[in-house]
Amino acid sequence: MKQIKVMVVDDSAVVRQVLSGLLGREPDMQVTYAVADPILASERMRLQWPDVVVLDVEMPRMDGLTFLRKLMAERPTPVVICSSLTEKSTRTSMEALASGAVAVVSKPKLDLRQSLHEGCDELVAAVRSAALARVQPAPSMRAPAPPVVPAAKLTADAILAPMGDAPAPGRGNGRVVALGTSTGGTQALERVLTELPPQTPGIVIVQHMPEQFTAAFAERLNGLCQITVREARNNDPVLAGQALIAPGGRHMLLRRGPSQYFVEVVDGPLVNRHRPSVDVLFRSVAKSAGASALGIIMTGMGDDGAVGLLEMRQAGARTLAQDEQSCVVYGMPREAVRRGAAERSVALDAISREILQYGGVNGG
Numbered sequence: 001m002k003q004i005k006v007m008v009v010d011d012s013a014v015v016r017q018v019l020s021g022l023l024g025r026e027p028d029m030q031v032t033y034a035v036a037d038p039i040l041a042s043e044r045m046r047l048q049w050p051d052v053v054v055l056d057v058e059m060p061r062m063d064g065l066t067f068l069r070k071l072m073a074e075r076p077t078p079v080v081i082c083s084s085l086t087e088k089s090t091r092t093s094m095e096a097l098a099s100g101a102v103a104v105v106s107k108p109k110l111d112l113r114q115s116l117h118e119g120c121d122e123l124v125a126a127v128r129s130a131a132l133a134r135v136q137p138a139p140s141m142r143a144p145a146p147p148v149v150p151a152a153k154l155t156a157d158a159i160l161a162p163m164g165d166a167p168a169p170g171r172g173n174g175r176v177v178a179l180g181t182s183t184g185g186t187q188a189l190e191r192v193l194t195e196l197p198p199q200t201p202g203i204v205i206v207q208h209m210p211e212q213f214t215a216a217f218a219e220r221l222n223g224l225c226q227i228t229v230r231e232a233r234n235n236d237p238v239l240a241g242q243a244l245i246a247p248g249g250r251h252m253l254l255r256r257g258p259s260q261y262f263v264e265v266v267d268g269p270l271v272n273r274h275r276p277s278v279d280v281l282f283r284s285v286a287k288s289a290g291a292s293a294l295g296i297i298m299t300g301m302g303d304d305g306a307v308g309l310l311e312m313r314q315a316g317a318r319t320l321a322q323d324e325q326s327c328v329v330y331g332m333p334r335e336a337v338r339r340g341a342a343e344r345s346v347a348l349d350a351i352s353r354e355i356l357q358y359g360g361v362n363g364g
Contacts, residue, residue, distance in 0.1 A: 003027075004131045007050035008034040009041045009067070010082065011059045015107065019054060019082070022120045023127065038067035052130045053079045054123075055101075057092040065096055072100040078130035082107045082123070090216045097186050098220070102130040102328070106210045122210070129183045129301045133328050156271055156279040156308060175201040176238055176254065176261055176293050177355055178285045178312070180278030182208040182300025184328025186217060188348055189298075193225045193243060195352035200227055201294075201359040202238035204246075204254055204263060204285070206278045208300065211249035218245045234265040246276035253284035261288065272304040278332070282308025291316030294358045296351060297342065298322040300332035310341035320354060321345045 006029055008019045016034040024031045033044040037059045053071070057064035068079055081104040083093040093104045103126040156162075177200075181188060185207045193203075209217060214231050221229040221243075232244035232252055238261040246252035251271070253264045264284075271277035278297065282305055285293045295312040297305045299322055313319040321333035321342035326349070336342045346354055 003030040004127060005030055005032045005048070005051045006054060006127060007032055007041060007044065007052075008054045009036075009038060009059070009064070010034075010054075010056040011036050012056075015056070015082075019123070022123065023054075026124055029124075029127065038062040038064065038070075041067065049075070050077065052127050053077060054082050054127065055079050055096075056107075057081060057083050057089055057096060063092075065092055065099065068096055068101060069099050072135075076100065076135040078102045078133050078135050080105065080123075080126045080130050085212045090212055093213065094216045094220050097217075098190075100135065102126075102133045102135065102183065104210065104213060106212065125301075129329060132301065133183060156277065156283045162283075174240075174260070174292065175359055176285065176289050177201055177203045177358070178254070178281055178293060178295045179203060179205045179298060180282060180296070180300075180305040180308070180332070181206070181298035182274075182278075182302065182304065182329075182332060184299035187328070188322070188326075188351075190221060190224065191348055192352045192355070193221055193227065193229060196225065196227050196355060197361060198226055198241035199359070199361045200241055200355060201361075202240055202261065203227075203243035203355075204232075204238060204252065204281060205243055206246045206252060206276045206281045206305075208274055208276075208304070209248045211247070214245055214248040221245075232263050232265055235262055237262045246281065249275055251276050251280045253280060254288045255284070256288040272302065274302075274304050278305030279308035282312050286311040286315040286317065289315075289317070293317040294320070294355065296320045296322070296354070297333050297336045298348075298351070299327040299329055301329045302331050303335040305332050306335040306339050306341055309336045310339050313341055313343065318358060319343050320351070322351065323347050 020031045020034045023029045035041050039061050055064045079101045081093050081096045081101045083089045084107050105123050105126050218229050218231045228242040231247050251266050295309050297309050319342050321336045323345040324330040326347045
């Protein structure tokens with residue numbers, strides 16, 4: 001078994017010790033170095049280059065963001081940001097994603113040893129996912145890896161009953177677009193959403209991301225896009241020119257009201273080892289919008305969303321998958337294609353055009 005060589009860069013000795021222990025016990029991982037700052041990291045990397053770097057964002061001598069940008073410019077390497085949930089750290093983590101980091105996992109401040117052990121599965125999954133990522137030299141966003149736990153893998157049945165025999169049509173509520181993505185999704189979503197005009201049909205999105213980070217991610221996109229982008233709240237209407245992103249740690253479902261769609265944000269167990277789950281969103285879109293929906297599954301590790309996209313297609317919706325060449329990790333789209341859930345595979349650059357054509361927007 002080829003081991004993933006991991007370097008840990010964090011100014012806390014406790015964090016370095018705990019992370020090294022958690023990652024080092026995995027049979028497919030080897031912690032080559034655990035150092036206190038990027039200056040030391042640079043020295044060690046000249047001796048042995050890691051496959052993945054686990055990086056803090058707030059450190060002395062050189063901050064993590066500066067080090068990340070330097071690394072991406074000189075020798076692009078998969079980086080997982082391990083960040084606290086302070087407002088400053090969260091903003092910096094979003095900048096790190098924009099600068100090329102592949103993943104972000106949260107680092108709780110209280111009861112550090114216990115909290116880090118509890119978050120071990122998320123961290124391990126992020127490192128494994130990062131090791132598979134296609135890191136590009138040009139600055140671009142990289143997405144957080146899906147949190148994975150070694151528990152029973154639940155389906156969308158845990159949140160929403162399976163499809164009936166006769167999916168209900170949209171009944172005049174208009175068209176809706178549903179996007180699901182994971183690893184590599186933050187940069188892919190930025191690419192798609194920044195090309196959409198205000199006349200775009202309402203969009204609902206699941207991006208696998210830890211709690212606290214989805215609001216900052218949505219805020220960042222909102223500042224870049226012509227459409228409005230924000231973290232979804234329970235009972236938010238789905239409006240043209242607006243994209244709602246499921247909050248980290250909660251599921252999001254599409255519901256149909258008398259005259260428009262709205263979203264329901266709910267608690268519940270992990271589905272496909274994720275919360276929010278793409279399968280949950282896609283099933284709810286199949287049930288509530290039927291043939292009035294477009295479903296798109298994008299870059300990501302695993303298979304979350306493949307079953308839900310198939311249910312959307314069976315309900316009459318249009319369905320697409322991002323193609324292998326443009327994915328950071330070709331996992332979720334591959335599984336959707338394998339199951340016959342996607343009508344076609346399209347390049348990342350073509351997804352915004354597909355949305356505009358579907359919505360009948362001028363220029364699409």
